[in-house]
Amino acid sequence: MTRDDLFNINAGIVKSLCTAIAKYCPNALVNMISNPVNSTVPIAAEVFKKAGTYDEKKLFGVTTLDVVRAKTFYAGKAKVPVEEVNVPVVGGHAGITILPLFSQATPKANLPDEDIKALTKRTQDGGTEVVEAKAGKGSATLSMAYAGALFADACLKGLNGVPDVVECSFVQSSITELPFFASKVKLGKNGVDEVFGLGPLSDYEKQGLESLIPELKASIEKGIKFANQS
Ligand SMILES: NC(=O)c1ccc[n+]([C@@H]2O[C@H](COP(=O)([O-])OP(=O)(O)OC[C@H]3O[C@@H](n4cnc5c(N)ncnc54)[C@H](O)[C@@H]3O)[C@@H](O)[C@H]2O)c1
Structure with missing residues (x-):
């Protein structure tokens, strides 16, 4: 099952949970994990808009x-300690819409193009790799718990006024033509403080960006359509 196959099951659940969020905790920061995130975030936005709480x-x-995976795979290939690695991952959260920017990875490792392509593919297919390894017994749970805790902790730091808290996240954005896009985001006392641009991209990343736009656009539109017709 791909993340998009989950749409029909999860879209309705997300819609009802967001309706309850709008009613009972309209000022909460909402961290959407339910897949397909590329569609469930736009669904949430539409529900909140209708409720007047967006x-x-x-x-x-x-x-x-995606960032945890990109960092881990890069650290292995570049033979550097994973805790020192930084890799922005932009775009969306399914297949080719996941675009790790290894050209901006630190520490610099000057990996050959074949390695960058393999790392990109492995990051994009990380979820499927886990599902196959578990052979029908579930998806990424422990790694998601770790990633979810990292992101929630970053949000709490931002709310508490810790300066310069930056994480990648799929948010409302104007850095591309799409209304939602993942990029580096500064977290502050009200949630998003600043959405950062993509920075300089390699030719390979520019191609990846061009290829992902139509798929991500369709997933966003699918979410908006679902929220407004049901
Ligand atoms: N964003 C990410 O990186 C990421 C990573 C892993 C999983 N996920 C997503 O997280 C979601 C959960 O994955 P999982 O592996 O924990 O699934 P799971 O099947 O183990 O757990 C889903 C839980 O949701 C509950 N549930 C079902 N219907 C509900 C409803 N109407 N209201 C409230 N709760 C309901 C179920 O009882 C169950 O406990 C999926 O959408 C999955 O795709 C996202």
């Missing part, structure tokens, strides 16, 4: 697991 600074698609 605040684009408070709705996040959790893409931290």
